[in-house]
Amino acid sequence: MAEHLKNKEKLVTVAIELFSTRGFKGTSIRDIANAMDMSISNIYHYFGNKEGLLLAVLEHASKGLVEKLGEIPQMDLDPLERFKLLIRTHIQLSEFYKKEIKIFFLDEEHLSPEGIKINNQTQTDILQIHLKALNDLKKAGYLQCKSATIAAFNILGIINWQLRWYRTDGSLTLEDVSREIVSFILHGILGSNPPGIESDS
């Protein structure tokens, strides 16, 4: 039962695969139809037009990451521990939703108003999650940055960039990278006890 829904979902999955590797403009409806072993017109039956498919992809892509990430700030933990957990989870989820996230960053430009809306909402949601974590740190007296917003952007930059350079087949495990990134975000490059910085030189 519900075999048809399966195909619709599979269509979104295949579209994510192709959009993420070839881009939106670089992937034709025919490419997707061939990869699905399905007729072109059937895709139009499901999603109306190519952009409808992209919107379905964007919505599907935003759900998983935002929902799972949104659970972290509600956990009853020490602010600092919760913050560390947020970073580690975000890195793990990014690896899991690699292709989906790529689409968000790949075809930002030629997007319909509705697509832009979904895109902005997703990015805002994620930013707010990190901002809340940072503000909790501030209340607890940890945060030393002037602007929590810039700090949040910096954190997102680090995490999203890791998505570009990290290779699973390399020498570093994702846990190694995750630990190092958490340490970087907490202490920067000078460490928590830098030499000759706080002295009177």
Place this chain on the structure above:
Amino acid sequence: MAEHLKNKEKLVTVAIELFSTRGFKGTSIRDIANAMDMSISNIYHYFGNKEGLLLAVLEHASKGLVEKLGEIPQMDLDPLERFKLLIRTHIQLSEFYKKEIKIFFLDEEHLSPEGIKINNQTQTDILQIHLKALNDLKKAGYLQCKSATIAAFNILGIINWQLRWYRTDGSLTLEDVSREIVSFILHGILGSNPPGIESDS
């Protein structure tokens, strides 16, 4: 004199403008020809095919940033000051070469082997510049990170991400952001004298 070279250069400039806003696949040769008020075939006379134009764009784009950024590590300064200068300069240059950099990150996927080569070389060059600065910091006893490479990637992530979220018409000046980013990179979010971190809890 040399009126023909002018047009060839202008062609690259217009291509950068269009590629950066609509993407490579999203920009047709006709779009560029129309924007230049020039015939289509003339573009082929200059660059052979569409990809030749993209290669010219990539080469033009990589030159400016890498060359100017490469001057910093050779300066005779205190390692820490030189590092700060590198970050600040990189941020300023990123704003200046915004469109060019966008192309490097936009159409990474559907790129020819030669295009990939240029892309990789450029990214490697920039990474090496930052790695050198970090190693100089290490020699001087400043750097506390385990992996200078990951730190370099994190720095690139922060800078390149700033390119996405910073708006010139916002309330923050680029200098404000630059200062805050330098501080973040140096001290992280906990600051140089974080409370209760080094204690025995």
Place this chain on the structure above:
DNA sequence: TTTTAAATCGAACGATCGATATGTAAATTT
């Protein structure tokens, strides 16, 4: 001045694109 080369154009080519019209088989509802 003649010759050569570079710059430019208009017109067209085959391929591919997104999209549609029209049909049929299968599933669901009544």
Place this chain on the structure above:
DNA sequence: AAATTTACATATCGATCGTTCGATTTAAAA
């Protein structure tokens, strides 16, 4: 079982794509 909706296919349309083919004008060299 009949009616209706959903899931698919074939064939095709007009538009646009990258590219090419001469032809022409302009600039440089001889």
